[in-house]
Amino acid sequence: MPSNQFLAVMDAAVDAVVLIDHQGLIQAFNRAAERLFGWSAAEVQGRNVSVLMPEPDRSAHDQHLARYHSTGIPHIIGVGRELEAQRRDGHRFPIHLSVGRVDGAEPPQFVGFVRDITVQIETRRTNERLMNVSRMATMGEMAAGIAHELNQPLTAIANYARAGDRFLASPVPDLDETREALREIAAEALRAGSIIRRLRQLVRGGEDKRELVTVTELMEDLRPLAMADAKANDTRLRFELDPHTPRLLVHRVQITQALLNLLRNALESLHGEAAGTREIEIRCRKTQTGDCEIAISDNGPGVAAEILDRMFDPFRTTKPEGTGLGLPMSQTIAQAHGGTVQYQPAAPRGACFTLTLPPAESPHED
Amino acid sequence: MKTKPAVVYVVDDDSGVRSSIRMLLKSIGITATALASAREFLDAFDPEQPGCLVLDIRMPGMSGIELQQQLNLKGAILPVIFITGHGDVPMAVEAMQHGAFDFLQKPFRDQDLIDRIQKALARDRETRSSLHQHSQIRERLESLTPREKDVLKLLTEGKQNKVMAGDLGLSQRTVEIHRAHVMEKMGASSVAQLVRMVLDVKES
Numbered sequence: 001m002p003s004n005q006f007l008a009v010m011d012a013a014v015d016a017v018v019l020i021d022h023q024g025l026i027q028a029f030n031r032a033a034e035r036l037f038g039w040s041a042a043e044v045q046g047r048n049v050s051v052l053m054p055e056p057d058r059s060a061h062d063q064h065l066a067r068y069h070s071t072g073i074p075h076i077i078g079v080g081r082e083l084e085a086q087r088r089d090g091h092r093f094p095i096h097l098s099v100g101r102v103d104g105a106e107p108p109q110f111v112g113f114v115r116d117i118t119v120q121i122e123t124r125r126t127n128e129r130l131m132n133v134s135r136m137a138t139m140g141e142m143a144a145g146i147a148h149e150l151n152q153p154l155t156a157i158a159n160y161a162r163a164g165d166r167f168l169a170s171p172v173p174d175l176d177e178t179r180e181a182l183r184e185i186a187a188e189a190l191r192a193g194s195i196i197r198r199l200r201q202l203v204r205g206g207e208d209k210r211e212l213v214t215v216t217e218l219m220e221d222l223r224p225l226a227m228a229d230a231k232a233n234d235t236r237l238r239f240e241l242d243p244h245t246p247r248l249l250v251h252r253v254q255i256t257q258a259l260l261n262l263l264r265n266a267l268e269s270l271h272g273e274a275a276g277t278r279e280i281e282i283r284c285r286k287t288q289t290g291d292c293e294i295a296i297s298d299n300g301p302g303v304a305a306e307i308l309d310r311m312f313d314p315f316r317t318t319k320p321e322g323t324g325l326g327l328p329m330s331q332t333i334a335q336a337h338g339g340t341v342q343y344q345p346a347a348p349r350g351a352c353f354t355l356t357l358p359p360a361e362s363p364h365e366d
Numbered sequence: 367m368k369t370k371p372a373v374v375y376v377v378d379d380d381s382g383v384r385s386s387i388r389m390l391l392k393s394i395g396i397t398a399t400a401l402a403s404a405r406e407f408l409d410a411f412d413p414e415q416p417g418c419l420v421l422d423i424r425m426p427g428m429s430g431i432e433l434q435q436q437l438n439l440k441g442a443i444l445p446v447i448f449i450t451g452h453g454d455v456p457m458a459v460e461a462m463q464h465g466a467f468d469f470l471q472k473p474f475r476d477q478d479l480i481d482r483i484q485k486a487l488a489r490d491r492e493t494r495s496s497l498h499q500h501s502q503i504r505e506r507l508e509s510l511t512p513r514e515k516d517v518l519k520l521l522t523e524g525k526q527n528k529v530m531a532g533d534l535g536l537s538q539r540t541v542e543i544h545r546a547h548v549m550e551k552m553g554a555s556s557v558a559q560l561v562r563m564v565l566d567v568k569e570s
Contacts, residue, residue: 158476166394276432
């Protein structure tokens with residue numbers, strides 16, 4: 001039996017702590033465990049620990065223990081794991097379990113630390129859902145941008161073809177003009193093709209495939225969509241690239257999405273400004289710590305002081321048709337890449353959102 | 367009446383679209399001037415130049431809508447045909463409310479554009495010719511003496527010579543002479559035509 005001092009320490013723990021013997025029988029069960037599982041220590045004392053598990057783990061646990069005793073190869077000991085546990089009332093919930101072997105005890109004893117991770121799992125699911133929702137929204141926006149871009153060469157091709165047809169149909173066919181029209185048709189068709197190629201590069205990229213890219217390549221992904229959006233909003237868009245920015249290991253589509261979200265916010269914030277004065281700058285640079293910084297700044301009204309502290313919360317929007325997902329989405333993507341999205345007011349006026357990402361390689365090599 | 371030849375202006379920031387429209391018009395014998403921005407057009411704008419304007423609704427810098435507003439402020443009569451992208455219908459509606467001649471969605475049928483341009487050119491000719499007539503009528507009105515103006519006013523009210531003579535305190539013979547001068551100076555062959563002229567000028 002464990003000492004009183006040990007039991008006192010166990011009870012002070014925030015996590016549920018369960019001590020079992022080599023047969024899997026419960027030796028000690030702390031207060032947090034009582035609260036978590038709905039059993040009192042007295043009730044489970046001496047019972048098989050599998051009572052805390054749902055099937056199929058419940059039936060398999062004795063075999064796991066036996067295998068460890070015969071082979072000495074640990075499976076869960078020393079490694080934290082996410083599993084499901086079962087309360088007394090049958091309710092199943094996600095847990096993080098880490099198991100250690102108690103030093104010096106013979107026959108061996110094992111201590112398990114159990115943490116309820118229901119909240120974390122839900123947060124994770126919400127984040128995944130947010131990613132999906134926003135991804136769909138962004139894809140729709142991308143499609144609109146691409147449609148607009150494709151319309152231009154298509155219009156030109158139709159016009160040139162009709163013109164060529166008419167030049168040929170005249171009593172004295174104008175072959176020079178017809179040839180010129182044909183050349184232009186070819187050029188415009190290639191232009192349409194390159195727009196589609198950029199779109200495919202953007203949509204491809206798989207589920208969670210990270211690749212090594214330069215910031216310049218990221219900007220090439222962003223540029224056609226950004227230009228289309230900026231044009232649609234009568235806004236002047238300026239890119240400022242720095243050749244010294246480090247290469248990044250990123251999910252290309254996601255980063256483009258994150259940047260597009262920030263850009264769209266900037267564009268929308270300029271709606272109250274006179275057309276012809278609206279300006280956005282996308283500036284890339286290497287920070288002193290070697291990170292890559294992509295700053296999107298506008299010359300609009302900036303972020304109102306009263307929403308500064310909650311603008312990254314989901315579903316907080318100041319826009320009548322906003323989803324409130326743009327900024328949190330960008331933040332989630334940045335964090336998934338070990339980076340951040342931060343806000344500071346721009347000078348002399350406006351908002352500046354900065355996406356910072358760590359470099360793919362160590363900052364020393366070049 | 368001397369008139370300059372009409373010019374179709376094509377203003378679109380997309381070089382492919384603007385050059386292709388110019389070539390399309392060339393293939394049916396219409397000369398077009400293609401410009402890359404609203405600013406370029408404003409700089410070259412001549413109110414006396416007849417023609418029409420084919421204008422992209424969305425452009426960086428000054429948009430098509432803004433150019434239209436500038437032209438309206440200048441009292442320009444040039445008919446404007448807007449070219450819009452997909453989903454620009456609300457903007458097109460706004461443009462129509464501000465007096466645009468018509469609008470077309472990209473990509474459009476060539477014949478639709480050509481028909482609209484020809485109608486716009488016809489409209490421009492009519493507007494200019496009636497404006498020209500109006501200015502001629504005004505000049506003629508200015509050339510009348512005060513007494514002749516009095517006679518003109520009573521004449522267009524349908525008064526007889528005898529009544530006018532009484533109203534103006536003149537002999538009937540003098541009224542007849544004034545009346546003949548008015549008809550001659552205004553270039554009117556009948557009282558009905560005279561009334562029409564005066565009404566036209568008043569309406570405009």
